[in-house]
Amino acid sequence: MAKNGSETDHTAARRSPAGAAVLREDKTTAIRAAVFEELAAVGFARMSIEGIARRAGVGKTAVYRRWRSKLQLVLDVVSAVATAGLPTPDTGSLRGDVRMLLEVAARALRHPMASQIIPDLLAEAARSPELAEALKTALHDSQEGVAAAVVAKAVERGELPQDADARPALDLMAGPLYWRLLVVRDELPAGYLDALAGSVVAALGAE
Structure with a gap:
C-alpha cells in the first residue's frame, strides 16, 4: 500500500535524529584533539586515519563521515x-x-x-x-x-x-x-x- 504524505513526513521525522547522531559533537571534538596529538607524535607524513581514530577512541568510519581524507582533516582543524x-x-x-x-x-x-x-x-x-x-x-x-x-x-x-x-x-x-x-x-x-x-x-x- 502506498504511503500518504503525512505518513512519509512522519517517517522522515522519526529517522532524522538517527542521522544527526552520526555526527555527535563529542566524537568530533575527540577527533580534533586526536589530530593534534597524532601530528605531534608522528608528524603529518606518518599520520594515518587509523591512528587518529584509535587515539580518539572511535572507528575509522566516524572520521571519514566528517572528512574525506587526512589532508582535509588537518586543513580543517588547523584553520579552525x-x-x-x-x-x-x-x-x-x-x-x-x-x-x-x-x-x-x-x-x-x-x-x-x-x-x-x-x-x-x-x-x-x-x-x-x-x-x-x-x-x-x-x-x-x-x-x-x-x-x-x-x-x-x-x-x-x-x-x-x-x-x-x-x-x-x-x-x-x-x-x-x-x-x-x-x-x-x-x-x-x-x-x-x-x-x-x-x-x-x-x-x-x-x-
Missing part, C-alpha cells in the same frame, strides 16, 4: 584553531597592543605541541601546494586582520600616520618569535618582548 587565534587587543596604545600580541603569540609558540606541529606542517607544505595555500590562509591571512586592526586603532589615536601600512606589522611581530622559539629553539631572555615591542612600534613609524 588559527581563526580563533590571536585576540584583538585594545590597551589604549600601540606599544601596549603590540606587547600583548607578542605575549599571546610567544605563549602559543612555546607550547610543546605547537613547537612540534608547526615546523612539521611547514616542511610538508613544501611538497603539497594545497597544504601550503591552506597554511598561508590559516597562519598568516587569518591573523593579518588582527594586525591591521591594531594599526587602524593606532592611526585613529594619532600614533601612526594616515598612510601607515599594516601589512608588515604581522611579519615584524611573528618573524623574530618564530625564529627564536621554533628555529633556534632558545628561551626568550628577560625583557625580550618589551624590546621587541619597541622595535616593532618604531619600525611601523609611530609618532
Whole structure:
C-alpha cells in the first residue's frame, strides 16, 4: 500500500535524529584533539586515519563521515584553531597592543605541541601546494586582520600616520618569535618582548 504524505513526513521525522547522531559533537571534538596529538607524535607524513581514530577512541568510519581524507582533516582543524587565534587587543596604545600580541603569540609558540606541529606542517607544505595555500590562509591571512586592526586603532589615536601600512606589522611581530622559539629553539631572555615591542612600534613609524 502506498504511503500518504503525512505518513512519509512522519517517517522522515522519526529517522532524522538517527542521522544527526552520526555526527555527535563529542566524537568530533575527540577527533580534533586526536589530530593534534597524532601530528605531534608522528608528524603529518606518518599520520594515518587509523591512528587518529584509535587515539580518539572511535572507528575509522566516524572520521571519514566528517572528512574525506587526512589532508582535509588537518586543513580543517588547523584553520579552525588559527581563526580563533590571536585576540584583538585594545590597551589604549600601540606599544601596549603590540606587547600583548607578542605575549599571546610567544605563549602559543612555546607550547610543546605547537613547537612540534608547526615546523612539521611547514616542511610538508613544501611538497603539497594545497597544504601550503591552506597554511598561508590559516597562519598568516587569518591573523593579518588582527594586525591591521591594531594599526587602524593606532592611526585613529594619532600614533601612526594616515598612510601607515599594516601589512608588515604581522611579519615584524611573528618573524623574530618564530625564529627564536621554533628555529633556534632558545628561551626568550628577560625583557625580550618589551624590546621587541619597541622595535616593532618604531619600525611601523609611530609618532
